[in-house]
Amino acid sequence: MESFVVRYRNLLVLLALLVAQILGLAMQVRRANSGQGDGQEVRLIRLWANGIVSPPEKALHSTGSGVSGIWNNYFDLRHVRQQNAELQKTVDRLRLEQAALLEDAKQGQRLQALLGFQQKYIYTTMPAEVIGTSGTEQSRVFTINKGKKDGIDRDMAVITPEGIVGKVRDVFGHTAQVLAINDQTSGAGVIMESTRIRGILRGNAQGRPEIVDVISDQRIKQGDKVLTAGGDQIFPRGLPVGVVDFVVNDPERDGFVDVILKPAAHLDQLDEVLVITVTEPQFSKEQQQDIATSEALKGAEAEKQKTSEGMAEKLPGLIDPNLPADQQPLNDTSNPGFPTRPQAPLHPDRFTPTDAAPSAGAAQGSGQAQPKKPEPTKPAAPNTPAPQGDKQ
Template sequence: MRDTRESRLLLVLLIAIAFALITVDIRGGDESPVEGARRAAATFFGPVEDGVASAVNPVGNVIGAIRDSGARHDRISVLQQENAALKQRLGSDDRNRNRVRELDAMLAKAGAGQYGIKGAEVIAIGAAQGFSWTITIDIGANDGIKRDMTVLNGEGLVGRVTTVGPHTATVLLANDPDFTVGTRMEKTDELGFATGQGDRPLSVQLLNGKSRVKKGDRLVTFGSSRDKPFVPGVPVGEVVRVDPSGGDLTRTIYVRPFVGFTKLDLVGVVVVAPREDPRDTVLPPKSKPVPTPTVTVTVSPSPDTGADANADANADANADAGANDAATGTDQDDDLE
């Protein structure tokens, strides 16, 4: 189209009409005169837009995936945390099972000795209280705990209560160098005093220097006056070495404690002593030694060996026969002379 006066007037007219329609549409809202035209255009162009959208959707999906990658990363992190929590829960279940076994063993010990106990959990271990080998338990004076009470677990003697607070208490362990307890030998009733030696076996001084002791013998607590600080019959340990007496009035033996002091978790404080001395009934049954299998080897002679033996026997017989013949000939010569 050539740039003429008529074309410029037409362009100005179309622009004016467009502005007028825009103004009417804005003011009219839903009642706008152009609403019908808009609907008609949507009806006509809708399928076209769907087709274009279908063609463009793969690209849009990629863009959306990139946009959502942060959210997916967060989701992965959440799943990883849930997985870690699940593993931790499973681990705690294993720990709970171990604690149930510990509790059952401790209750069995208390039942065998007729000890009235209060269960406690070890919440601290170390020398913070001024001792070398101590633990802190989560019960105290408010729970009826007093100084110089015996502490045990499912394996045997743990120690004695030394300091008591309202909600916690300190226990001096039996392997502490400042710890001493009266002991009694199983069956023989030989008396002694056991002293802790840290991570080494307990040192026990037997009062009878001529007492017969051997490796594997076991000891229990002798008990104290009015059952404080020790009740009788609590398993202490097993003899691992015996020093020769050398004519001394006392005899030293070394005892491996039944309790593992580095892995304490649940313990029981004896709040009610037994009416009678349980003697050796709290000791676990002795394990029977496993017999060592013996192997008997039987050697059968081979046929070749038998043949060789026969050949040697025949050779010996022939030699003896020759010797006899020679002797006979000599005798005949003597007779002839």
């Protein structure tokens, strides 16, 4: 027995290692299937790996950023003053636009609350830098330099100004792992802007996001915009996801297609991202002032409308407050024609209205109006064709 162990020591160790890892995998899959997250042991392994890899990654990232920062901040500053002035103008304009939009958003949210919707709006984001990747092509996970101590939490949406990027998968002290939308295990609810077709977004083997299990539809065209649907409780509604690149038939299901997208965000070249940390309204003092100004302007508009309504009430009108809406004089269509003429008097006098024009029947100083005599009808000419009705 001892000689067997010694002789096949290498093979036995290999088998032991493989079996241990297979058992570990089985346990993880079982936990995942039962809806639980990583176990404590696996989480510990991830924490150690992250603790070992993140500091050198941060150092490498800082070194790279430092070198490029020296160049960008000290040497390459041409046209900055002009750009600054232009940007200031843009900021002023956007502040006013933002105030109006925030008001609309607040109103929309109130209405949605009334309707029982549970959708989210972006109110606070946290910028973060991408410092590393998963290192394997099969996994589209990357690491950002913000973690639990910065207020990052699991399942927070990660975006760029161009479009959505992914969601926070694991959070550590000073770093977090983000699962990108082009990972095969990711999922997000999306909707096509023009056709309103909904679907689930995930990544394919080539690292491209695709909408899966879509019923074949001729209306889906290349270039159609795709937005977040807002039903997954992670991504707020209406954020750009990408555009339709092409459509392929689902190899496993007849009548279904997979819609391959061109992502709006540059998923392969991410440097900085925004993590949506708060989806409840939190306005800065400046924003509150802007909103107050906007509301005051709207108040003045409302006051003007109220005044005009008051004036309308005082003036005689075609609206009778005592009558129901369908019997209002304004809606009375029974007398659409001309006013009825009074019957001819038995003894007309000089004040009796006639058909003749005033100047035609009564000469100045004549003292009596002449009633108009009917003109005699002329006989039809012999060669004049008779009307068609007369022929019969």
